[in-house]
Amino acid sequence: MSKQAKHWEKTRGLLFVTLAIWFVFSIGIFFFGAEMEASSFRPLGYPLSYYMTCQGSLGIFVILIFWFANRQEKIDEEFGYTEREDD
Amino acid sequence: MTKMIKGKFIDNLPKIYGIYTGGFLAFIILMSIAESAGMSAKLIGIFFVAFTVGIYALIGYLSRTLQLDAYYVAGRQVPTVFNGMATAADWMSGASFVAMAGGIYFKGYGYMALLVGWTGGYVLVASLLAPYLRKFGCYTVPDFIGTRYGGNLARVSAVIVLTVASFTYVTAQINATGTIASVALDIPFGIAVYIGLASILICSMLGGMRAVTWTQVAQYIVLIIAYLIPVFWISNKMGAGFFPHFMLADEVARIAELESQFGLGTVKNSAADLATVPKGLAGITKAHSSVNATPWAFISLAVCMMAGTASLPHVMMRYFTTPSVKSARRSVGWSLFFIFLLYSSAPMLATLSKLSLMDPNLATGIIGKSISEVQALDWYQNWNQANLMFVSDFNGNGTLDLNEFFMGGKAVVLATPEIAGLPYVISGLVAAGGMAAAMSTADGLVLAIANALSHDLYYKIIDPKAETAKRLIVARVLLFIIGFAGASIAALEIQGILGSVIWAFDFAMSGLFFPLVLGVWWKRANAQGAVAGMLLGLISGTAYLIWVRNGGAGFWGVTQLTFGIVGSLVSLVSMVVVSLMTKAPDAATQRMVDEVRIPSGRTVLGKQH
Numbered sequence: 001m002s003k004q005a006k007h008w009e010k011t012r013g014l015l016f017v018t019l020a021i022w023f024v025f026s027i028g029i030f031f032f033g034a035e036m037e038a039s040s041f042r043p044l045g046y047p048l049s050y051y052m053t054c055q056g057s058l059g060i061f062v063i064l065i066f067w068f069a070n071r072q073e074k075i076d077e078e079f080g081y082t083e084r085e086d087d
Numbered sequence: 088m089t090k091m092i093k094g095k096f097i098d099n100l101p102k103i104y105g106i107y108t109g110g111f112l113a114f115i116i117l118m119s120i121a122e123s124a125g126m127s128a129k130l131i132g133i134f135f136v137a138f139t140v141g142i143y144a145l146i147g148y149l150s151r152t153l154q155l156d157a158y159y160v161a162g163r164q165v166p167t168v169f170n171g172m173a174t175a176a177d178w179m180s181g182a183s184f185v186a187m188a189g190g191i192y193f194k195g196y197g198y199m200a201l202l203v204g205w206t207g208g209y210v211l212v213a214s215l216l217a218p219y220l221r222k223f224g225c226y227t228v229p230d231f232i233g234t235r236y237g238g239n240l241a242r243v244s245a246v247i248v249l250t251v252a253s254f255t256y257v258t259a260q261i262n263a264t265g266t267i268a269s270v271a272l273d274i275p276f277g278i279a280v281y282i283g284l285a286s287i288l289i290c291s292m293l294g295g296m297r298a299v300t301w302t303q304v305a306q307y308i309v310l311i312i313a314y315l316i317p318v319f320w321i322s323n324k325m326g327a328g329f330f331p332h333f334m335l336a337d338e339v340a341r342i343a344e345l346e347s348q349f350g351l352g353t354v355k356n357s358a359a360d361l362a363t364v365p366k367g368l369a370g371i372t373k374a375h376s377s378v379n380a381t382p383w384a385f386i387s388l389a390v391c392m393m394a395g396t397a398s399l400p401h402v403m404m405r406y407f408t409t410p411s412v413k414s415a416r417r418s419v420g421w422s423l424f425f426i427f428l429l430y431s432s433a434p435m436l437a438t439l440s441k442l443s444l445m446d447p448n449l450a451t452g453i454i455g456k457s458i459s460e461v462q463a464l465d466w467y468q469n470w471n472q473a474n475l476m477f478v479s480d481f482n483g484n485g486t487l488d489l490n491e492f493f494m495g496g497k498a499v500v501l502a503t504p505e506i507a508g509l510p511y512v513i514s515g516l517v518a519a520g521g522m523a524a525a526m527s528t529a530d531g532l533v534l535a536i537a538n539a540l541s542h543d544l545y546y547k548i549i550d551p552k553a554e555t556a557k558r559l560i561v562a563r564v565l566l567f568i569i570g571f572a573g574a575s576i577a578a579l580e581i582q583g584i585l586g587s588v589i590w591a592f593d594f595a596m597s598g599l600f601f602p603l604v605l606g607v608w609w610k611r612a613n614a615q616g617a618v619a620g621m622l623l624g625l626i627s628g629t630a631y632l633i634w635v636r637n638g639g640a641g642f643w644g645v646t647q648l649t650f651g652i653v654g655s656l657v658s659l660v661s662m663v664v665v666s667l668m669t670k671a672p673d674a675a676t677q678r679m680v681d682e683v684r685i686p687s688g689r690t691v692l693g694k695q696h
Contacts, residue, residue, distance in 0.1 A: 011449075015214055043370065046376075049378050052375050058206045058431055076686050
């Protein structure tokens with residue numbers, strides 16, 4: 001397999017992990033709105049369903065994007081595809 | 088020489104915007120001193136709007152340019168964090184600023200799907216699209232479609248989808264600038280719309296993307312200050328908590344308690360009673376925090392907003408302006424962070440606003456008070472006159488019940504500071520913030536449409552030999568025409584602000600989501616498939632919308648707010664089927680896709696093209 005094919009395979013792998021986490025917090029948990037509301041786990045005292053829509057999922061997305069960017073930069077570095085400063 | 092000054096400007100950004108922020112805070116303090124010295128509320132409002140808009144116009148003028156890459160992509164030198172701020176301003180519209188807290192206030196959990204969708208979409212932007220389109224080096228979104236798939240038909244189809252989606256959106260934004268300008272400057276709406284348009288054009292016409300970038304950063308600073316100060320102030324004044332985001336659990340629980348005490352949902356107003364309520368006002372009919380939507384209703388709306396986010400050209404083109412692929416990727420994270428600051432505050436504002444009106448233990452509470460007492464309140468009279476508040480003693484018991492109080496969605500942001508007893512200077516600040524939010528989004532949208540028409544339609548198809556000077560004149564003339572057309576439609580006041588915003592997402596998702604994503608992630612996708620995907624997606628989505636609007640039953644629980652689901656599914660299926668039935672893209676195109684997938688090396692399209 002060529003260097004570029006390997007790079008793309010890793011990039012795709014990272015995409016799937018990122019989208020899986022994204023799916024859980026943007027779609028998956030909202031199948032269980034009523035269960036979240038009834039849950040005794042109450043972050044900062046808010047009902048879990050309320051908390052996830054106000055801050056929880058939103059904050060996780062912010063962290064997820066930075067985590068994804070870091071991982072992708074490592075992959076690019078590994079295969080020598082990092083941009084030069086003067087590009 | 089100019090090069091040196093430009094380099095210096097970019098290096099000094101933190102200092103320049105630091106001074107600007109300090110200056111703005113000093114202006115707020117100055118205004119509050121003026122207020123206590125007896126300056127009238129009207130004059131304060133005028134000062135706030137005129138001062139901030141004047142600064143944006145100055146930035147727009149200073150950023151004027153005669154270069155193509157500066158006009159179209161801000162010279163590709165906008166630093167990561169500043170591009171994040173500009174994108175946040177570009178993104179957060181008058182609707183986010185003025186109407187979001189109101190939507191949460193009235194609709195609760197079901198509405199929060201919009202917050203989840205409008206933030207979750209950025210994960211798709213970062214992982215599927217932004218870095219690859221940056222590497223491509225395009226000026227506009229149709230530029231990517233046209234070059235990747237080849238052929239004028241693909242390019243024109245992309246221009247059509249972009250124009251439909253963005254134009255739907257921009258009328259709502261110009262409408263919002265008009266609403267705020269008419270309230271703050273106390274002039275009729277029909278005139279205020281054109282004053283709003285003039286300010287929008289001053290910011291974008293001379294400097295294109297470069298001017299819009301630097302005004303958007305300035306507008307973000309104003310709008311976030313204007314949103315956060317009232318939230319923190321009210322929370323502290325009410326004794327609800329020093330840091331509302333982490334401390335309002337008791338208040339949320341208290342609202343639920345009051346809802347059952349006041350019989351939320353048990354007393355229904357008769358149709359005859361409701362007919363006396365002014366149009367556009369609503370009562371509290373839904374629980375504040377409990378789950379009040381089915382999983383599918385919630386998820387389908389969130390999915391549409393996410394896919395729409397990743398397809399709206401005015402957001403995507405912000406990531407064409409960063410210096411590198413790496414910074415484009417990180418910049419998406421910063422954008423979402425800056426958006427998060429406002430979005431996570433909106434539910435807190437809705438909570439504080441609702442509790443301050445509902446709780447009889449608070450001095451501001453009105454539910455349970457006598458009707459005549461409420462009608463005598465200064466702030467009630469003001470907002471009743473502005474047609475944003477209404478009370479009526481339906482059952483004739485002399486006291487105000489929960490089902491007898493009505494309010495407009497905008498009032499949550501606009502009136503809460505006054506209800507909570509904050510000085511008028513805060514209301515002026517909020518008006519300036521709303522103006523900044525609506526202007527920055529309108530700027531981005533008008534520019535996205537005009538650039539697509541001038542670059543993709545005029546230069547790439549009609550007159551490929553046009554010289555730089557001519558191209559820039561055409562771009563500016565189109566900017567003016569688009570803005571004017573948007574303002575003329577806004578002046579007719581056809582739809583509400585929020586409805587048309589949601590439609591824009593569905594249009595963009597129907598026509599552009601899969602052609603964009605598959606352009607990077609599926610080498611086999613070809614021009615015929617992409618054209619079929621864009622046009623059939625847009626047509627089927629639009630047809631579904633028209634059908635449901637005219638009383639059609641719909642299917643799968645897809646409403647007029649989520650018609651993008653139908654459109655994008657048709658788009659995906661037709662794109663894949665048509666691509667597989669026709670010839671695979673040639674070797675050169677395949678190499679181009681390979682090239683896009685790695686960050687290093689030259690962009691596919693040249694610096695000036």
